[in-house]
Amino acid sequence: MTISLPPETSSPPRLQPSGWLRYFSFSVDHKVIGLQYLVCGFVFYLIGGALAGAIRTELTSPVSDFMARDVYNQVLTLHGTVMIFLWIVPVVNGAFGNYLIPFYVGARDMAFPRLNAVAFWLIPPAGLMLITSYFLTGAAQSGWTAYPPLSITTPATGQIIWILSVLLLGGSSIFGGINFIATILKLRRPSLKLMQLPMYCWAMLGTSILVVLSTPVLAGTLVLLSFDIVAHTGFFNPTLGGNVVVYQHLFWFYSHPAVYIMVLPAFGLVSEILPVHARKPLFGYVTMVYSIMAIVVLGLIVWAHHMFTSGTPPWMRLFFTIATAFIAVPTGIKFFNWLATLWGGRISLNSAMLFSCGFIVNFVLGGITGVALAQVPFDIHVHDTYFVVAHFHYIVFGGSVFVIFASIYHWYPKFTGRMLNEDLGRLHCALTFIGFNLCFGPQHWLGLNGMPRRVAEYDPQFTLINQISSVGALLMAISTLPFLWNVIHSALSGPVAGDNPWKALTPEWLTSSPPPVENWIGEAPLVEEPYGYGVPPDELDLTATSGRDLWSSGK
């Protein structure tokens, strides 16, 4: 935004600020935009985390005593909206997508650099508007789902501001999605084939297809909802002949794919991290690609499993049960392929690897509860309870957020040119993993035994478990401290990383750290085997192997 030049530059004047100020500017460099997304998203993560802390504080006692009941509903609405639309979606897509995709396709920037900058600069105002609505008028109170008629009958100003900011964020997401599709399909370096791309490109291609197909549906729905609120139309207002279940269909037509928008890029990032630190090729590249595309297709036809108790006809319940459960198949393929990638590797147990493995553990549990939730009779009991809360936090926190941290540990040397402290990183990983499981594991039991979600007060028999859960949340809050210290301290005085500290083969490591504007001095490298790690079984390097390895490889 500020177009002021740093005073010490003696080089010819440029149109863009070139020092640290460029991170506050309308820069069109994809790496700057990526880091803008990342840091901005992290600020919102801290805000969303503080909101979560408020929720867990309220729930340490069974009565509503920490904040007013309507404030509690505002807090839970903001928590959900901030974490989804301002932290996970922008970071797994915008941050890592913008930073990595041009490298991976061998391009010097994204297809539409200015659109890219616009997409980022929609986020801070939308986020600020959403947060300040709490202080000015009171934020929306109807949850991040904003089901009418509740969203029509709660105070209108907060709800309208919520709709506006979600529309802006959805717009940002669509711009980003179009940009990624164009970049991956059209900006590939000559002679680089689609099936030679790193897996994250495929994940982003699938994700962007979902974004472009489903986000407009949410936008249209929210525009209709705002008409109902402002102009007293009757699309979703039952007293005017509207239908509230139609809103739920339209909302979940976006919001279930939104789960894959948060998770598929994470799958892609893990597929980049594991081979590097296990020193093995990614296992089953082709099946990984097909399973991503299968998840994209299936992800579009499962939305009604959020509505099994909403009065859907029996045939629909059956169809969505089967469709939802079948997503477990392509997802399972990916997990087995990752395990096979690790098998027989030379695994460095560093922070990036440990966070990735934490992701696998958490996501497998979340996936198993997900298959259970897809079964109508099971879902009827636990729908809208803490079981569901636990399930989706295992997916989006245990899944996506763990991957975000793994990715920060993996790519930080490239971002800054300096290494992070591994001991602090492992401490961060251990605290996060323990805190996370302590917080959300017991919530499965709460849901099964009768605690609904989004409540400020609950049956006193659940007090102890809720307090355990709150202790877990506190641990998670504490776990960000070593991370913050590590990131700031290492940026200033960490050991210099060099161009390729992990000896990785993907193109972003084949340039300096941090990379120059336009990514490479000279021609972009052609990487035809991004996962060409490892030695063929018959060429084992005898100096670097032990007798046990030889024995286990059958010689």
Add this chain to the structure above:
Amino acid sequence: MVLALGGLWIGQNINLLPIDASANAPIYDELFKVLFTIGSILFIGIVGLLVFSLIRFRRRSGQLGDGLAIEGNLPLEIFWTAVPAVVVLFVGLYSYDIYDRMGGMVPLAHDHMGEAHDEQIWGGISSGSIESAIATNALPVEVTAMQFAFLFHYPEGDITSGELHVPADRPITLRMEAKDVIHAFWVPEFRLKQDVIPGQPTQLSFTPTRTGRYPIVCAELCGPYHGGMRSTVVVESPEDWDSWYRDNAKAAPEDETLTIANA
């Protein structure tokens, strides 16, 4: 093998659910046990494999080389595509069967709500015991959900109550309507939940089996006092329920009440 047996043991012996108090709750618990067993086997298996790999294949000091360059193994990949597909299909068909036994697949309303209601009933579980003659014996109760309470009205005795009193071992049919926003009627001990949607009457049938007092919980965010929107379902022996009913009934003649109670 150990894994499968361990998973079976966990699934059979660790009970995470509250007590069951309706005819469909034990059916639900069967499904839960199956899912819990399969889930435990998968989770312990995968985590075990992961931890084993991390320890067995960790980089030891002095090792500089890479791992083996294995890029894939088609039969293995087909195997772990086929196995989850079969498991998922089995679970899907099994849960369909469970749902059928819980009464979920019965066409709604038209069969046993009679001709009196022209409006469409929108969904819900029909009955815990379909084969029994519901239509003749079911106790109809009208439920009104509003911010922030449930009201129960017994049309045959013209009783309006804040608590749901039901006799054990007799099918109950709830006809539910919401006045303002969406609510949800949930009794954890019955393993039943149904959204109550304004403008769309919904129906829920069940047969309570165990006497006692169980919470009714609103499970859909409905406003500031959502957490306080609770009530109680009192399952009584038929005799106790009958006396409660007679004490409270206004319009119903004595003999009609008795017929209903004894039918």
